[in-house]
Amino acid sequence: MPVLLYNTMNRCVEEFVPLDDQQVGLYSCGPTVYNYAHIGNLRTFLFEDLLKRVLQLSGFSVNHVMNITDVGHLTGDGDDGEDKLEHMAHKTNRTVWEIASYYTDAFFKDYDELNMIRPSTVCKATDHIQQMIALIKRLEEGGHTYISGGNVYFSIDSIPDYGKLARLDLESLRTAVREDVEADDNKRNSKDFVLWFTNSKHGEQAMMWPSPWGRGFPGWHIECSAMSMHYLGESFDIHCGGIDAIPVHHTNEIAQSEAATGKPWVKYWMHGEFLLDETGKMSKSKGEFLTLSLLKSKGFDPMDYRYFCLGGHYRSQLKFNFDSLSTARTARTNVYDRVQNLLKDGAKQVTLASEHALSSQRAFMEHIQNDLNTPRALADLWGVLKDDRLSSDEKYSLVLLFDQVFGLRLSSITAPEKETFPPEAEALLLKRVQAKKEKNWALADSLRSELDAMGYLVKDTPSGSSLEKKM
RNA sequence: GGUGCCAUACCCAAGUGGUAAGGGAAAGGUCUGCAAAACCUUGAUGCAUCGGUUCGAAUCCGAUUGGCACCUCCA
CATH class of the missing domain: 1.20.120.1910 (Cysteine-tRNA ligase, C-terminal anti-codon recognition domain)
Incomplete structure (x- = not known):
C-alpha cells in the first residue's frame, strides 16, 4: 500500500515516492536552544516522529537529520535588540555556550520522555560554520548576493521563482507589518535576507567567526540549507517543520539552496499546525509557559x-x-x-x-x-x-x-503484579472482609472510608476484595 | 491590504460525492449489602447560515456569518 502525504509545495496529498528506492532522507527543523521547549514546539516534533514511524513501518529506512539552532543571532520575539541566547545568558549569568548546551540537554530530555525516536544525526549550527560559508561563497559566485551596510544579502530578484512554496504574491506583500519589526534600509528588495552579518544592528555578538566578508555570524536561514545538503545531499526527500516556517524560513531556504545548486532541492514539504492555548498561539512570553515539566x-x-x-x-x-x-x-x-x-x-x-x-x-x-x-x-x-x-x-x-x-x-505494559501494601492497610482490609462475612455493614463501610483516607481504594470483585493505590 | 486554514453531538475530534469513526462526559444495565471499580448498552434524520450543481452533498460551487494563523529570525 502506498504512503500518501500532504505536500505543502503542491497543496495536495500525493503518493510518497522517495528519490532513492528504500532510503528516505528526512530533515526536520530543530529547536532554538535559548529556553525550554513549550508543548506547542513539542507537538511539531511529535508530528515528525510520527511521520518517521509511519515510514519505517511502511518498510522505508529513514535517515533523519535534525539541526540545533545554537547560533547567537536570534532576536527575541519582541525584537528588542538583544538576541535570545545573549538575553538568557545575561539574565542567568552564564555564557551563551552554556545556555545552548543546557537547553539542548533539556530538549532531549523532553524528547526521550515523549518516546520520540532520536534522529540519525543531530547537528549543531555552530559546528557547521564552514559549510555555511562555503554555500554563501557559491551563491556569491553565482551572482545571487550583494554586500550592503556591511552584511551579505541574498537577492531574491536573482531567481525566477522566489516564494513558490508560500505562493507569495510579491507585488502585494507588505513589509514590516508587525509593529515589532523594523524595515532594513540596506536591502535592495525588502524581501531580500541576510546570509552573513558583520554589522548587525544589534552590535557585537558573543559568537563570531572569521569569514571572507569579515568577522561575523551567519543569517538564520543558511544553517538549514548548508547542513541538510551536507548530510543528505543536494536533493533529498522530505523537509518538515512548523507551519510558521512556510512564508519566510522555508521560502528563503529554498531560494538559497536551489540558487546554489541549480537543482530541485526538496521533494516533499510537510508542516505541522499549531497548538493553541486559551489565548491563541502558544508563546513563551505571554500567559502560562506550558512545558512538559509543568x-x-x-x-x-x-x-x-x-x-x-x-x-x-x-x-x-x-x-x-x-x-x-x-x-x-x-x-x-x-x-x-x-x-x-x-x-x-x-x-x-x-x-x-x-x-x-x-x-x-x-x-x-x-x-x-x-x-x-x-x-x-x-x-x-x-x-x-x-x-x-x-x-x-x-x-x-x-x-x-x-x-x-x-x-x-x-x-x-506488563501483567499486573501483586502490589504490596503496608501491613496496616492489609490488616484493615482483612478486618473488612471479616466484617462483610458477618454482615456488619457499618463496620465494613467505616473500614472502607478509613482505607480511603489512607489513600487506598477498595475493590470488591466476585473473586474477593483488593486494594488499589489512589492516583 | 495580502496569504492560508477552520466551523461536525455536552466537550475533544475523524470523515472531502453513496447516507455521520473514535475518545471523554452522561444515562441505562450486569455485578454488589450499598458503593466504587470492572464490563456491556445507548447517543447527531444531522455536519455555522442561505442558495446552487447532482439520482444522491458534511463533502463540490457561490454568497453570508463567526473563528484562527502567517506576512523579516515563532513549532
Whole structure:
C-alpha cells in the first residue's frame, strides 16, 4: 500500500515516492536552544516522529537529520535588540555556550520522555560554520548576493521563482507589518535576507567567526540549507517543520539552496499546525509557559500528552487545555488497563493469520498511510480492543504493531503484579472482609472510608476484595 | 491590504460525492449489602447560515456569518 502525504509545495496529498528506492532522507527543523521547549514546539516534533514511524513501518529506512539552532543571532520575539541566547545568558549569568548546551540537554530530555525516536544525526549550527560559508561563497559566485551596510544579502530578484512554496504574491506583500519589526534600509528588495552579518544592528555578538566578508555570524536561514545538503545531499526527500516556517524560513531556504545548486532541492514539504492555548498561539512570553515539566508537575504522564496529540490530525490546529488533557489521560489509562487485562489472560505476541486480524491490520495501515490519520488509527485501536472476533493473542499482537506508530509504550505494559501494601492497610482490609462475612455493614463501610483516607481504594470483585493505590 | 486554514453531538475530534469513526462526559444495565471499580448498552434524520450543481452533498460551487494563523529570525 502506498504512503500518501500532504505536500505543502503542491497543496495536495500525493503518493510518497522517495528519490532513492528504500532510503528516505528526512530533515526536520530543530529547536532554538535559548529556553525550554513549550508543548506547542513539542507537538511539531511529535508530528515528525510520527511521520518517521509511519515510514519505517511502511518498510522505508529513514535517515533523519535534525539541526540545533545554537547560533547567537536570534532576536527575541519582541525584537528588542538583544538576541535570545545573549538575553538568557545575561539574565542567568552564564555564557551563551552554556545556555545552548543546557537547553539542548533539556530538549532531549523532553524528547526521550515523549518516546520520540532520536534522529540519525543531530547537528549543531555552530559546528557547521564552514559549510555555511562555503554555500554563501557559491551563491556569491553565482551572482545571487550583494554586500550592503556591511552584511551579505541574498537577492531574491536573482531567481525566477522566489516564494513558490508560500505562493507569495510579491507585488502585494507588505513589509514590516508587525509593529515589532523594523524595515532594513540596506536591502535592495525588502524581501531580500541576510546570509552573513558583520554589522548587525544589534552590535557585537558573543559568537563570531572569521569569514571572507569579515568577522561575523551567519543569517538564520543558511544553517538549514548548508547542513541538510551536507548530510543528505543536494536533493533529498522530505523537509518538515512548523507551519510558521512556510512564508519566510522555508521560502528563503529554498531560494538559497536551489540558487546554489541549480537543482530541485526538496521533494516533499510537510508542516505541522499549531497548538493553541486559551489565548491563541502558544508563546513563551505571554500567559502560562506550558512545558512538559509543568504538565508532569500537575500529575500528567508524558504519554498523556502524546495521546492528546494523536487525537488530532497534524494539519489541524489543536486547542490545548487541561480538561482536554485529562480526557486524553483517562482514555490512555483505559487503553493500558485493557492491554493489562489481555496480559492477565495470558495473551502473547503471535504471527497474525486469521483473515479478520489481517483485515484489522490493513485498515490501520491504510489510515496511517493516508497522511498520518492518527485520530482514525486510534479508533482502530479501540475497535481491536473491543472486537469479540479477535483472540487475546491477536488483539495483543495488533496492539504492539499499532504502537510502533503511536509510540505510547504499550509494549512495556506488563501483567499486573501483586502490589504490596503496608501491613496496616492489609490488616484493615482483612478486618473488612471479616466484617462483610458477618454482615456488619457499618463496620465494613467505616473500614472502607478509613482505607480511603489512607489513600487506598477498595475493590470488591466476585473473586474477593483488593486494594488499589489512589492516583 | 495580502496569504492560508477552520466551523461536525455536552466537550475533544475523524470523515472531502453513496447516507455521520473514535475518545471523554452522561444515562441505562450486569455485578454488589450499598458503593466504587470492572464490563456491556445507548447517543447527531444531522455536519455555522442561505442558495446552487447532482439520482444522491458534511463533502463540490457561490454568497453570508463567526473563528484562527502567517506576512523579516515563532513549532
